[in-house]
Ligand code: AHM
């Protein structure tokens with residue numbers, strides 16, 4: 349016995365306390381299985397010769413890695429096990445995949461990015477999977493792509509798995525955030541980081557600084573003030589990190605605080621930003637809020653944005669609440 353609660357023990361305890369349905373327990377176990385399988389494939393990718401690009405691109409025009417496609421198949425196969433799942437909405441698939449003939453209110457929609465940060469694969473840096481679950485708000489008569497455009501505030505579960513030095517699984521069902529680590533040997537996810545919380549303050553930020561010439565004046569002001577150090581308006585020295593893997597950045601922020609920015613800028617404004625609302629911004633926003641942080645577009649709470657397309661992109665600023673509030677206030681003043 350390691351003394352750590354297993355994922356199954358944790359899920360069953362949450363179910364007993366009325367914090368999640370039995371169907372959600374099953375779905376979470378299927379998602380955890382998907383993440384275990386993807387972790388195994390990522391770690392053996394060089395031997396299986398699957399680290400490179402495919403001949404295809406996804407609907408957003410991005411070249412897909414072989415592992416993007418493989419990870420998507422793993423999610424599709426396992427999430428379909430839970431009979432309450434009405435549809436799967438994947439970053440890698442053009443159209444919504446409807447699994448039920450007559451989807452009803454209360455059925456689950458599962459949104460996921462099966463392998464986020466996949467440009468890191470062939471240099472052996474951290475990647476991850478992100479997922480989110482929403483209940484259908486009403487019975488569906490027409491199984492269209494528009495039927496899955498539900499605000500992030502309606503999420504009943506979100507999480508990610510980080511394929512780093514160890515494999516983490518971090519979850520929220522709206523009752524705080526809990527982190528599990530995959531134990532090599534018995535293959536179980538064990539609760540190693542219960543009740544993850546963000547501190548009130550931070551001295552660390554994350555942004556792709558190579559885009560500085562494209563930033564709007566608010567982002568430029570915020571970053572310059574961080575870089576000004578002790579003698580500047582912030583009165584303290586900031587550190588900067590950029591992994592180019594959102595799952596890794598969010599995990600670092602959950603562990604030691606910080607703020608992550610992928611704003612809309614002059615280079616990505618036509619698309620609405622870089623990161624996807626349904627697969628990246630909403631689940632990570634929900635996790636941040638549940639850990640005491642915030643997630644904003646700069647002009648309002650990400651979870652309150654009404655989606656207009658299932659592959660929609662959006663400006664993302666998330667992490668320690670005081671920093672997100674400060675950036676929001678700069679946008680109000682601009
Ligand atoms: P992806 O879903 O195509 O992998 O793109 C999302 C990733 C995020 O994980 C990361 O924050 C960002 O793209 C990195 O972008 P950049 O290459 O501009 O650093």
Ligand code: MG
Nearest residue numbers: 461463464465
């Ligand atoms: Mg991706």
